[in-house]
Amino acid sequence: MDNIKFYKYQATGNDFILIDNRSTKYSLSSKQIQKLCDRKFGIGADGLILIQDHDDYDFEMVYYNPDGSQSLCGNGSRCAVNFANHLGIVEKSTRFLAYDGEHQAEILENEEVRLKMANVQNVRLMADGMFIDTGSPHLVKYVINVKNYRVYDEGKEIRNGGLFKESGVNVNFVEVTGNSEIFARTYERGVENETLSCGTGVTAAAISANQKGLESPITVNTLGGTLAVEFKKHDDGSYSEVYLIGPAEKVFEGTIEMPA
């Protein structure tokens, strides 16, 4: 049985297993990903990331939710950039490929990463809130007293509700807390629980706040820490130059036997 060398990273409390797969040695099944991400029987994480070689980019980030499904992960991307730096693949700036296409990123002081997100085409008003695609699908709902809100129960209900049943959605509960400041909590599909922070969710929350009159840059507080989001809004309702900025750090590294 193979031993896998892994690195554990966290970005505002959203935690990930990172694996150097430049040799493309590992092709993990959903069952293996589920076991590695399991907090009791495995390493435990909100997601798993393989860093792979790519002919046209510095690297490719292949992201899996803990249930084995795939999407873009904003916080995971910031961890991947610092990991790629640790592996010697990139220096201060990079261009890499992820689930939703090309991303650029810059490593700032104190290992903070400034990640360029894809343009946001529009904000769709729906019965439960605003629907915004930031590389993964997000519903943003404004609530009062978000710190005490029933995020798990309501998030689960909306995520599994009629409208989103097929492909699911991440559900963000947001409160405006200042002139350019919000607090966001996210129920993540694929984790099927609330996480301490969700990067694509924080980005969607900041863009939704602009619809309510808040201007870029917006500070987004989460249960796991603080991020900043910058953007440019256009007359047709789209957004470009969208950046997610915040910390990402290695927590520990180790080896684990490849699960069956």
Ligand SMILES: N[C@@H](CCC[C@H](N)C(=O)O)C(=O)O
């Ligand atoms: N934690 C992530 C989002 C990961 C993807 C999401 N669960 C989905 O399936 O859409 C982030 O930081 O963006």
